[in-house]
Amino acid sequence: MKTKPLVLSLSLLLLSGTALASDDCDDPVANWQPRENLREKLEAEGWTVRRIKVDDGCYEVKGRDSNGVRAEAEFAPASLKMMKWEREEDDDDDEYEDERDDRDRLMNEQQGDAKTRMPSNGIVKGRPSVTVE
Amino acid sequence: MKKTLFALGLAIAVAMPAFAQAREVTFTTELQNYRGDGAYVVLYLTDASGTYQGTLWVAGEKSKYYKHLSGWARGSRLDPAEYDGLTGASITSGRTLKITLNLDDSLIDSGHEVRVDSAVEDMRDIRADVVAPLTTEGSGKPVSGRGYVRSLTYDLQ
Numbered sequence: 001m002k003t004k005p006l007v008l009s010l011s012l013l014l015l016s017g018t019a020l021a022s023d024d025c026d027d028p029v030a031n032w033q034p035r036e037n038l039r040e041k042l043e044a045e046g047w048t049v050r051r052i053k054v055d056d057g058c059y060e061v062k063g064r065d066s067n068g069v070r071a072e073a074e075f076a077p078a079s080l081k082m083m084k085w086e087r088e089e090d091d092d093d094d095e096y097e098d099e100r101d102d103r104d105r106l107m108n109e110q111q112g113d114a115k116t117r118m119p120s121n122g123i124v125k126g127r128p129s130v131t132v133e
Numbered sequence: 134m135k136k137t138l139f140a141l142g143l144a145i146a147v148a149m150p151a152f153a154q155a156r157e158v159t160f161t162t163e164l165q166n167y168r169g170d171g172a173y174v175v176l177y178l179t180d181a182s183g184t185y186q187g188t189l190w191v192a193g194e195k196s197k198y199y200k201h202l203s204g205w206a207r208g209s210r211l212d213p214a215e216y217d218g219l220t221g222a223s224i225t226s227g228r229t230l231k232i233t234l235n236l237d238d239s240l241i242d243s244g245h246e247v248r249v250d251s252a253v254e255d256m257r258d259i260r261a262d263v264v265a266p267l268t269t270e271g272s273g274k275p276v277s278g279r280g281y282v283r284s285l286t287y288d289l290q
Contacts, residue, residue: 119218123178123187125155128234130190130221 025058027078035059038080058083155235157290160189162230162249162263163283169253171223172281173198174230175205178267181244185209188216189247190232193223201252204260226281241289242268251281 035052038059042049046066053060058074065071065085074084118127160176173193178186185208191199196213200206209215224230249263259280265271267287275284 121187121215121217121219123237123240124189124219125235125237127218128190128232130233131231132222132224133229133231 024056025074025076025083027057027076031078033077033080038075038077041080062088156238156241157233158236158241159231159233159288159290160247161284161286161288162224162232163285164224164226164228164230165278165281165283166227167253167256167281169226169256171225172251172253173202173223174249174251174262174282175199175202176232176247176249176285177205177208178240179208179246179248181246183246183248186240186245188219189234190230191216191220192230194220198252198254201258202250202260203258204248205250240267247285247287249278249282249285251278253281 038052038061039049042061042063047061048064049061050063051061054077055074057077059077059080061071061073061075063071065073070088072086072088073082075082162174162176164172164174171193173191175191175193176189178189180186185205188205188209191202193199196211199211199216245267247263247265247267248261250258250260251262252258257280259278259282262280262282263276263278263285265276265285265287269289272287272289275286277284
């Protein structure tokens with residue numbers, strides 16, 4: 001009779017152990033595939049991949065999944081199997097800031113260097129000359 | 134005779150606005166020697182009541198940090214059209230930024246003020262670091278800042 005709670009708690013303990021372990025990837029580094037493979041695989045599935053980085057031994061991907069949902073997912077680096085999927089919240093500041101950085105960069109590329117652009121706010125006439133001493 | 138007078142009048146009328154419009158102004162912003170990264174600094178114009186009128190220069194290239202220049206951010210609503218073509222690198226401690234630009238004559242001696250907001254990473258944001266009325270009389274006279282800016286001087290040409 002008394003063994004029941006013991007077995008129960010033991011099995012719970014074991015369960016939580018496996019649950020914890022499942023978050024990380026433990027593929028040996030020698031078997032890892034390059035992240036380009038993952039990018040190609042995901043893009044073929046309809047993802048828009050924004051960034052792939054390594055986190056806890058997994059490839060962590062940020063982007064939009066095949067349903068167009070903004071997501072953060074983790075993949076095993078050797079098998080490229082999905083380990084975790086999370087919806088990215090819209091109010092994630094970092095996300096917006098990254099996008100704004102990208103937009104800044106894009107604007108600079110499209111319109112040329114900031115040094116050659118003319119101001120358009122109507123107050124300043126012509127391009128100011130600037131020096132830092 | 135009448136014709137030459139008319140031509141003269143026309144010539145003056147055409148030339149006057151161009152003559153009156155452009156006024157070259159040099160703004161010299163000297164920073165304090167503080168311990169910290171490069172400062173984001175914005176120079177902008179307000180009317181006498183402090184209402185935003187226009188951006189003169191933004192030192193600092195990443196627009197994601199512009200919200201820390203809070204007085205300016207509120208006034209310009211961070212509309213890229215307000216600062217497009219008017220941005221450059223941030224300024225490091227102890228250095229001096231000199232900007233020479235052409236301003237409409239009507240902005241001088243008309244109650245407008247030059248304001249400077251400044252911010253440094255992991256340090257306080259300073260709204261209205263400097264407030265200086267834009268007048269002929271004030272030309273060449275340094276105005277002290279209360280934050281990262283030691284002084285602001287403008288020279289009207």
